[in-house]
Amino acid sequence: MNHFEYGPEGLTCEGVPLARIAAEVGTPVYVYSRATLERHFTVFRDALELAGVADPLIAYAVKANSNVAVLKVLGELGAGADTVSEGEVRRALAAGIPAERIVFSGVGKARREIEFALQAGVAEINVESEPELNLIAAVAAELGVRAKVAFRVNPDVAAGGHAKIATGKAENKFGVSFAEAARLYANASNHAALEPVGVACHIGSQITELAPMRAAFSKMRGLVEQLLGEGLSVERLDLGGGLGVPYFNHPEPPSPADFAAMVGEVTAGLPVRLAFEPGRVIAANAGVLVSEVIHIHARPEGRKFLVIDAAMNDLVRPAMYDAFHDIRPLTRRDGEAVYDVVGPVCETGDTFTRDRALPPLAAGDLVAFMSAGAYGAAMASEYNTRPLVPEVLVDGDRFAVIRARPTYDEMLARDLVPDWV
Numbered sequence: 001m002n003h004f005e006y007g008p009e010g011l012t013c014e015g016v017p018l019a020r021i022a023a024e025v026g027t028p029v030y031v032y033s034r035a036t037l038e039r040h041f042t043v044f045r046d047a048l049e050l051a052g053v054a055d056p057l058i059a060y061a062v063k064a065n066s067n068v069a070v071l072k073v074l075g076e077l078g079a080g081a082d083t084v085s086e087g088e089v090r091r092a093l094a095a096g097i098p099a100e101r102i103v104f105s106g107v108g109k110a111r112r113e114i115e116f117a118l119q120a121g122v123a124e125i126n127v128e129s130e131p132e133l134n135l136i137a138a139v140a141a142e143l144g145v146r147a148k149v150a151f152r153v154n155p156d157v158a159a160g161g162h163a164k165i166a167t168g169k170a171e172n173k174f175g176v177s178f179a180e181a182a183r184l185y186a187n188a189s190n191h192a193a194l195e196p197v198g199v200a201c202h203i204g205s206q207i208t209e210l211a212p213m214r215a216a217f218s219k220m221r222g223l224v225e226q227l228l229g230e231g232l233s234v235e236r237l238d239l240g241g242g243l244g245v246p247y248f249n250h251p252e253p254p255s256p257a258d259f260a261a262m263v264g265e266v267t268a269g270l271p272v273r274l275a276f277e278p279g280r281v282i283a284a285n286a287g288v289l290v291s292e293v294i295h296i297h298a299r300p301e302g303r304k305f306l307v308i309d310a311a312m313n314d315l316v317r318p319a320m321y322d323a324f325h326d327i328r329p330l331t332r333r334d335g336e337a338v339y340d341v342v343g344p345v346c347e348t349g350d351t352f353t354r355d356r357a358l359p360p361l362a363a364g365d366l367v368a369f370m371s372a373g374a375y376g377a378a379m380a381s382e383y384n385t386r387p388l389v390p391e392v393l394v395d396g397d398r399f400a401v402i403r404a405r406p407t408y409d410e411m412l413a414r415d416l417v418p419d420w421v
């Protein structure tokens with residue numbers, strides 16, 4: 001459920017017509033619903049509680065939507081943060097999320113990032129390889145601290161809505177094998193600068209079936225039992241993110257309730273605290289991208305291009321993952337026309353969709369890309385020197401710009417021309 005619905009003034013976010021935001025802030029613009037973000041987080045948390053999962057750490061995956069205002073909304077509900085860079089750790093801290101709720105993941109953490117995370121006192125660093133473990137140990141020893149580490153295991157399970165977002169097969173770059181995890185865990189337990197706190201997995205994104213998650217989580221349970229059986233201390237089992245959301249053309253994903261029930265079953269009686277890293281399921285349907293039709297270019301042979309002012313640099317998912325986004329005109333209307341919806345960027349890949357049946361549109365009309373709250377603004381760039389797309393947060397009948405569109409002067413001032421040019 002989300003708070004984007006048609007009202008008397010067209011498509012509306014909570015109490016604010018999207019057309020009003022477009023008029024005041026300009027287009028393209030991302031608009032997020034606070035009530036929807038809060039609802040998604042609460043539904044996820046309550047489902048786990050109902051399934052008997054006691055006091056889970058729900059570390060929202062910052063990379064899905066990393067705006068500090070969004071992080072603050074979730075942090076105030078008790079969310080932690082799953083981060084993959086120093087920048088994301090800094091964002092989470094800036095949003096008031098305490099370090100003891102921050103998980104630092106990622107395949108290639110640089111030495112200075114590890115230093116920063118250790119100094120900040122994050123809850124755990126998820127280790128992805130043996131060389132990384134050695135680096136963390138060295139940095140922790142230099143700083144005179146004990147690094148809390150969890151081992152990210154690659155459970156060798158296929159899952160995820162697209163090859164580019166499947167992360168849990170042995171051929172993917174993420175994590176260590178079960179055998180390696182057990183060996184490294186035991187070694188780390190004897191290292192003065194390391195404190196192993198648990199094990200972690202994350203098998204992919206936009207997962208629409210429970211079976212691969214159940215398979216992976218069962219294997220993780222086996223690993224925890226093995227480590228405990230060896231007399232090692234295991235406090236946490238981090239089951240990652242990846243739960244899919246409805247994108248209209250995808251299979252209906254399991255509900256948070258079904259997901260939680262499965263987790264409850266698989267982990268019943270296991271004496272560890274569970275952690276989760278949901279991103280998309282919290283943020284995707286809490287945001288839209290609003291864009292204006294620049295013109296319609298009808299080719300004599302029949303193809304109609306709907307040229308809009310948003311482009312692949314603002315929303316890259318269709319170009320990168322062949323992702324589907326429902327597109328709705330802000331003003332409801334009857335009839336149907338078939339369009340290729342394209343942006344102004346000089347790339348054929350800057351095509352949001354082909355042969356899409358939409359209500360008939362004209363220059364100046366506004367449209368919304370639905371389900372754009374996750375991996376939208378966070379992946380935006382200024383390619384083609386297009387100003388970074390702004391973001392707006394709605395709360396009831398008020399709204400605020402939470403990231404402003406940069407001016408051209410600001411953009412150009414970042415380039416420095418040496419005096420020898």
Ligand SMILES: *Cc1c(COP(=O)(O)O)cnc(C)c1O
Pocket residue numbers: 061063064082105106202204205206240241242243277278279280281
């Ligand atoms: C991307 C990512 C997530 C979030 O994935 P979603 O599909 O958005 O839930 C969680 N954990 C890790 C380690 C990730 O890389």
